[in-house]
Amino acid sequence: xxxxxxxxxxxxxxxxxxxxxxxxxxxxxxxxxxxxxxxxxxxxxxxxxxxxxxxxxxxxxxxxxxxxxxxxxxxxxxxxxxxxxxxxxxxxxxxxxxxxxxxxxxxxxxxxxxxxxxxxxxxxxxxxxxxxxxxxxxxxxxxxxxxxxxx
Numbered sequence: 001x002x003x004x005x006x007x008x009x010x011x012x013x014x015x016x017x018x019x020x021x022x023x024x025x026x027x028x029x030x031x032x033x034x035x036x037x038x039x040x041x042x043x044x045x046x047x048x049x050x051x052x053x054x055x056x057x058x059x060x061x062x063x064x065x066x067x068x069x070x071x072x073x074x075x076x077x078x079x080x081x082x083x084x085x086x087x088x089x090x091x092x093x094x095x096x097x098x099x100x101x102x103x104x105x106x107x108x109x110x111x112x113x114x115x116x117x118x119x120x121x122x123x124x125x126x127x128x129x130x131x132x133x134x135x136x137x138x139x140x141x142x143x144x145x146x147x148x149x150x151x
Contacts, residue, residue, distance in 0.1 A: 006089040008119050009042040009096070013145030015052065016123065023131045023138040040124075040145050048087040048098055054079035083108055094118065095129060122147040 015038030020029040038052040057079040060068040065076065085101035098113040114129040124145040131138035 004089070005091055005094060005096075005117060005119070009087075009089070009117070009124070010044050011042065012148040013040040013042075013124050014038065014148045015040070016144040016146045017142075018052070018144075019142040020134075021140040021142065023140065026137075038143075038145075039148070042087060046086050046088075047084065048096075049082070049084035050098075051082040052080070077104065080104060083113075089117075096126070 015036065018030070018036065018038075022029070036052060037055050038050070040051075041049045058072065058075050060072050060076075062068065065073070068076070081104055083098070083100050083103035083105070085099045087099070088097045089095070090097070094117055096115045096117050098115065100108045100111045100113060103109050115126045116129055118125045124147070126143045126145065128141045131140050133139075
């Protein structure tokens with residue numbers, strides 16, 4: 001018997017590609033080409049966690065983030081994004097709903113982030129269900145994640 005989408009999601013996924021497609025006719029943007037890294041985890045008890053970062057972020061001169069300058073803290077935050085909470089799967093529509101309990105972006109807390117999902121072999125393709133407002137334009141997001149096997 002074939003596994004459900006929910007069953008197939010369980011585990012850890014490493015970021016392979018990330019494309020932002022502005023709806024204003026601009027060219028697509030590939031922000032993760034600059035050695036971006038990410039991990040996405042779905043647990044069997046229904047929680048998810050997503051983390052994306054620029055791995056070569058400047059380190060804090062003091063060696064302690066709590067003693068960082070405003071500029072150091074801003075740089076660290078701009079090079080990282082994360083959120084987590086429970087997730088729900090609509091098997092018929094092949095969508096995921098991420099209920100955001102915690103997030104680097106405080107505006108995301110309490111929101112539902114809906115993603116269209118498709119798994120081909122060991123690649124999870126996620127996209128936004130509809131464009132997301134970013135600045136003055138709206139953008140569709142397309143991410144591909146490769147299943148990570150434990151060492």
